[in-house]
Amino acid sequence: MGNSAENTENQSLKSQIAALEQLLDVYEKTMLQQTDKLYGEISERKKAEKAIKASEQFLQTLLDSIPAPVFYKNTDGKYTGCNKAFEDFLGMKKEEIIGKTVFDVAPEELAAYYYEADKALFQSKDSQVYEAHVKPSNGSTRDVVFHKAVFYDLKGALVGLIGIILDVTDRKRVEESLRKSEASLANAQRIAHLGNWEWDIVINKVRWSDEVYRIFGLAPREFGATYEAFLNSVHPDDRECVKESVNKTLHEKIPCNIDYRIVLPEGTERIVHAQAEVVFDDTGKAIGMNGTVQDITERKRTEEALRRRIDKEQILSNISARFVKFTDFDNAITASLADIGRLSGACRVQLFQFCDNGGIMDNTHEWREVGVMSEIKHFQTALFPWWMKNLHANNVIYIPDVSQMPPEAAPEKESLKRQGVQSVLSLPLYIEEKLLGFVRLDNVLSTEERDISLLRITSGIIGGALARRQTETLINHLAYYDALTNLPNRNLLQDRLQMTITQARRTNGIVAIMILDLDSFKTINDSLGHQVGDLLLKAAAERLSRCIRKGDTLARMGGDEFMLILPDLADALNAAPVASKIIHVLQQPFFLGSHKLSTTASIGISIYPLDADTKDSLIKQADIAMYLAKGQGKNTFQFYNPNLNIRI
Structure with a gap:
């Protein structure tokens, strides 16, 4: 029984040992499996780590190959990586950069700026682009553009940012240079009033420079940018000419070079000069046109003003030359007035001369445009006191609007309005402080000061011509007329007598010659003085002038002797009634001042x-007959031919 129990324990122990061995076997297998699995996992992890390391190395190599600085940070703002360019940019090794913030690697003023930018980026969780001035390790200031963006882990959590720095210093320099160049070109175009344009014919698109828009008075949004829209700005009268020039350039390859007018939106007209050439494709088809347009308005105005100035000076020269030696004073004056009218744009130009000791202004010469009525008249100067006051002050009278004349010029205003004059310019004619007259220009166009100066010179030339004419007339008058009686003198009488005889010889006419001597004149002259004697001679001359016909000649030969030429007589005895009439009128008393005088005449x-x-023989014979009359007791007449005396 004891053995049985022992055997039972042994059997149980064996069973336990077997179970334990079986458990150990299972554990061993399990451990071996787990070890194999763990080894496999470690192997895979090493492979993964190796791949990650290779990937990181590739990424770093890739980053280092980028010439622009690249960096990345975590959300604390600490650098977690960068490329070689960033190291060079900061002048630091990567080991000195990683784990640091901008406050550790950048100047203080820039660090705060970078920090605020990073903070804003993390808040927006987006991307960021901005420009900044930076100072790399070489110490120079550079213009850069930062491109930054945030990034996330696999779980979607924000873990940092990555950035790249692009150096745009050279680009900005080029841009600034280009901007300055464009500004300089635009400024040059502005100064020269010259713009450029391009026309893409294929799509009918026109591109204008800023100066072209300024010239045409248009803003870019106001212009349809087509060829037809451009033509709308061309003056209607010049539009066909411009189109013809463009067509010749396109189809005949004739360079475009044309002046034309444009109309600005507000209606102002300008003149431009355009040049253009055509751009052709490989097939010879016109695909575009390039050209320039220049505002030449001021140049044209200057040229026109210069041309007008030259024309005016030429007119002045012509007028001056015309009066150097004139054979026909009236034609010279009229031609000069015409020049003045065309020069000033007046419709009528008149020359007024003063006569009757300045009491009358006599419109002696006139030029007028076709269709303008003549206004040749005589005016009493006393009726126009304002006008005369200005003329005597040697003032140019320029009235752009007659209706605006001052109140004191009411008579002048009314007279001008009656004549249909809306504007007037008057130039006084002075010679040696003597007012000879004035030149009046009616309905004159707007006149500049320098034009008035030229017209004053012109009026001075005309005034000089008038004075010369008056002087020559006076000299001629003195040469041929008696200064006291204003009758022809001996010189003129000789000429007229010769002409009368020549005419009578051709027509078989009869001419009577009378020589008259005042009886008792010497006594009156000696007793009462030369002044009274002169008055008597003048009074006698006036009475004698009333006794003869229009074609007869009465002359003073000198002293108290007069001579008459009576042409075209039907009979020689027809001279007797004239002589009798003279005897009669001279017998009548003369009242000269306080003197009552009587005289008679002896006529031969x-x-x-x-x-x-x-003529000499006739004068001699008449003189003999006059002495015969004196011998007859004076106060009578005698023919040289006795037979005629018998027949009386």
């Missing part, structure tokens, strides 16, 4: 061709 008459056929 010779007849052509009865007595002689030469």
Whole structure:
């Protein structure tokens, strides 16, 4: 029984041992399996770590190959990686950078800026681009652009940011240089009023420079940018000419070079000069046109002003030359007035001369445009006191609007309005402080000061011509007329007598010559003085002038002796009634001041061709007959031919 119990324990122990061995066997297998599995896992992890390391090495190599600085940080702002370019940018090794913040690696003023930018990026959880001035390790200031973006882990948690720095310094320099160049070009175009344009013919698109828009008075949004829209700005009268020039350039390859007018939106007209050439494709088809347009308005105005100035100076020269030696004063004056009218744009130009000691303004010469009525009149100067006051002050009278004349010029205003004058310019004619007259320009166009100066010079030339004409007339008058009686003198009488005899010889006419001597004149002259004697001679001359016909000649030969030429007589005895009439009128008393004078006349008459056929012989014979009359007791007349005396 004891053995049985022992055997039972042994059997149980064996069973336990067997179970334990079986458990150990299972455990061993399990452990071996787990060990194999763990080894496999470790092997895979090593492979993964090796792959990750290789990937990191590749990524770093890739980053280092990028010439632009690249960096990345965690959410604490600490650098967790960068490339070689970033190391060079900071002038630090990677080991000195990793784990540091911007405050550790950047200047203080830049670090705060970078920090705020990173903070804003983390808050937006997006991307970020901004420009900044930085100072790399070489110490120079550079313009850079930061491109940054946040990144996340596999679970979607925000873990940091990555950034790249692009150096745009050179680009900005080029851009600035280009901007300056464009600004300089635009400024040059502005100064020269010259713009450029391009026309894409294929799509009918026009591109203008800023200066072209300025020239045309348009803003880009106001312009349809087509060829047709451009033509709308061209003056209607020039549009066909522009189209023809463009067509010749396109189809005949003739360079476009043309001046034309444009109309700005507000209606102002400008003049431009355009040049263009055509762009052709490989097949010779016109695909575009490039050109320039320049505002030449001011140049044209200057040229026109210069041309007008030259024309005016030429007119001035012509007028001056015209009066250097004139043979026909009236034509010279009229031609000069015409020049003045065309120069000033007046419709009528008149020359007024003063006569009757300045009491009358006499419109002696006039030029007017076709269709303008003549206004040649005589005016009493006393009726226009304002006008005369200005003329005597040697003032140019320029009235752009007659209706605006001052109140004191009411008579002048009314007179001008009656004549249909809306504007007037008057130039006084002065010679040596003597007012000879004035030139009046009616309905004159707007006149500049320099034009008035030229017109004053012109009026001075005309005034000089008038003075010369008056002087020449006076000299001629003195040469041929008696200064006291204003009758022809001996010189003029000789000429007229010769002409009368020549005419009578051709027509078989009869001419009577009378020589008259005042009886008792010497006594009056000696007793009462030369002044009274002169008055008597003038009064006698006036009475004698009323006794003769229009074609007869009365002359003073000197002293108290007068001579008459009576042409075209039907009979020689027809001279007798004239002589009798003279005897009668001279017998009448003369009232000269306080003096009552009486005188008579003795007259001698010779007849052509009865007595002689030469002027000297006829004068001599008439003189003899006059002394015969004195011998008959004076106050009578005698023919040289006795037979005629018998027949009286």
